[in-house]
Amino acid sequence: MADAPAGAITVDEAVARMLALAASRHPGTETVDLHRALGRVLARDVMAGHDLPPFANSAMDGFAVRGADLSIHGDTCLRIAGTRYAGDPETAAIGPGECLRITTGAPLPSGADTVVIKERVRVEGHVLVVSAGEKAGANVRAAGEDIARGMRALAAGEVIGAARLGVLASLGCAHVEVTRQPRAAVLSSGDELVMPGRPLGHAQIHDSNGFSLAALAAEAGASLVHAPLPFRHVRDDRGVLREVLLAAAADADVIITSGGVSAGEKDLLPALLAELGEVVFWKVRMRPGMPVLCGTLGRTVVVGLPGNPVSGVVTFLLFVRPLLRALQGIAEPSSPRLHARLSAPIAKRHDRAEFMRARLEPHADGTLGVRVLPKQGSGMLHGVVVADALVVVPEDVRELDTGHVVEVIALPAGY
Ligand code: AMP
Ligand code: MG
Numbered sequence: 001m002a003d004a005p006a007g008a009i010t011v012d013e014a015v016a017r018m019l020a021l022a023a024s025r026h027p028g029t030e031t032v033d034l035h036r037a038l039g040r041v042l043a044r045d046v047m048a049g050h051d052l053p054p055f056a057n058s059a060m061d062g063f064a065v066r067g068a069d070l071s072i073h074g075d076t077c078l079r080i081a082g083t084r085y086a087g088d089p090e091t092a093a094i095g096p097g098e099c100l101r102i103t104t105g106a107p108l109p110s111g112a113d114t115v116v117i118k119e120r121v122r123v124e125g126h127v128l129v130v131s132a133g134e135k136a137g138a139n140v141r142a143a144g145e146d147i148a149r150g151m152r153a154l155a156a157g158e159v160i161g162a163a164r165l166g167v168l169a170s171l172g173c174a175h176v177e178v179t180r181q182p183r184a185a186v187l188s189s190g191d192e193l194v195m196p197g198r199p200l201g202h203a204q205i206h207d208s209n210g211f212s213l214a215a216l217a218a219e220a221g222a223s224l225v226h227a228p229l230p231f232r233h234v235r236d237d238r239g240v241l242r243e244v245l246l247a248a249a250a251d252a253d254v255i256i257t258s259g260g261v262s263a264g265e266k267d268l269l270p271a272l273l274a275e276l277g278e279v280v281f282w283k284v285r286m287r288p289g290m291p292v293l294c295g296t297l298g299r300t301v302v303v304g305l306p307g308n309p310v311s312g313v314v315t316f317l318l319f320v321r322p323l324l325r326a327l328q329g330i331a332e333p334s335s336p337r338l339h340a341r342l343s344a345p346i347a348k349r350h351d352r353a354e355f356m357r358a359r360l361e362p363h364a365d366g367t368l369g370v371r372v373l374p375k376q377g378s379g380m381l382h383g384v385v386v387a388d389a390l391v392v393v394p395e396d397v398r399e400l401d402t403g404h405v406v407e408v409i410a411l412p413a414g415y
Pocket of ligand 1: 188189193205207258259260261262264305306307308309
C-alpha cells in the first residue's frame with residue numbers, strides 16, 4: 001500500500017498548526033443568563049462571594065445537641081426545646097441539657113455542634129433519650145466546607161456542565177461571562193449528493209456528511225452560520241465554490257468543508273484555497289483522512305475534510321474539534337488519550353498513523369481492553385456508530401499482538 005505523499009505532515013504537527021491558528025485568534029466574550037450557559041466556556045475565574053454552605057446546618061433529620069452534653073457511658077436525657085426546619089429564620093440558641101428537633105438544611109442553633117439522627121434516639125414526651133456512642137460534631141455541615149468565601153470556585157476555560165451550573169447558581173450568579181461561540185459554516189461538496197427526502201437517481205447518494213459535520217461542530221461548541229439549516233451544499237463547480245467560500249468567509253470564524261480535497265479532477269478546493277487565501281497544510285500522514293486540508297481566508301480558518309464519511313469524522317475529531325474548542329478558550333481542547341490492551345492482534349500495511357474504529361472492553365480486574373472492529377473501510381459510517389473509541393496505531397508500527405498496550409481516543413458523547 002502506498003505511503004503518504006511527499007509534503008504530508010504528521011498528525012501531531014497538524015494538530016500543532018491548528019492550535020497555533022486558534023492561539024492567534026481571540027474569541028471575545030459575552031455575558032449570558034445562567035440558564036443559557038450550559039455548554040459554554042467560562043471567560044474568567046469565578047471567585048466565591050460567600051461561603052458554601054453559607055451557614056452551618058444539619059446534614060440529617062434529627063436533633064441538634066451540644067456534643068459536650070453527650071454521656072460516653074450511659075443514656076443522655078435532653079429537653080426538646082422546639083423544632084427548626086430548613087428555611088426557618090429562627091435564631092434561638094440552645095443551652096446545656098437542651099436540644100432542638102431539626103431537619104436537613106436547617107441552620108444549626110447556636111450552642112449546638114452535633115446532630116443525632118432521629119433513627120438513633122428515643123423521644124419520651126418532651127425528653128430526648130440518646131444512647132451512648134454518638135459522636136460529638138457528627139452530621140453537621142460547616143459554613144464554607146464545600147467552597148470557602150474568596151476561593152476560586154471555577155476557572156476560566158472550563159466548560160459549564162450541569163455541576164458547574166449548579167455551583168454558579170449556589171454562588172448566586174444570575175449571569176456569567178463566557179467566551180463567544182465560534183461561528184462555523186459547514187459546506188458539503190459533491191455533484192453526487194442529494195438531500196435526504198429526495199429519491200436517489202442513478203449514481204447519487206444522500207448527503208450524510210453535511211448533517212454529521214454540522215452536528216459535530218455544534219457538539220464542539222460552534223454556532224452554525226447557516227442555521228436553521230445545518231449546512232450548505234455546493235456543486236463541484238469552481239465558480240460556485242469560489243463564491244460560496246468567499247460568502248462564508250465573510251460570516252464565519254471557521255469554514256468546514258466536506259469532499260473535494262483529494263487529487264481527482266473535481267477536487268477543486270486545494271487550488272482554490274491557495275489562490276484565495278493561504279494553505280497551512282494539505283495531507284497528513286494518517287489513515288483514514290490523509291487528504292485533509294487546512295488554510296486561511298483572511299481571519300477565517302478553512303478546514304477541508306475528505307468526503308469519505310469516516311475520514312470526515314476522524315479528521316474532525318483530531319483537528320476541527322480541538323480548533324473549535326481552543327477558539328473558545330478551552331484549556332485542554334484535544335480529546336484525552338487512554339491506554340488499553342488489545343483484545344485481538346492488529347496489523348496495517350502502510351507507514352501512516354492509523355485510527356481504527358474499536359470498542360472498549362472494561363474488565364472486572366480494573367484493566368481496560370479494546371477490540372478493533374472488523375470493518376475499517378473509510379466509507380463505512382456504521383463502524384463509527386458501533387465504535388466508542390479509536391485505536392491509535394503509530395506510523396512506524398505494522399503489527400501488534402493481543403495484550404499489547406495501545407493509545408486509545410474515546411469518542412466523545414454525541415459521536
Ligand atoms: P471526495 O472526497 O469528494 O472525493 O469524496 C470521497 C467519497 O465520499 C466519495 O465516495 C463521495 O461520494 C463520498 N462523499 C462525499 N461527500 C459526501 C457527503 N456529504 N455525504 C456522504 N458521502 C460523501
Ligand atoms: Mg467529491
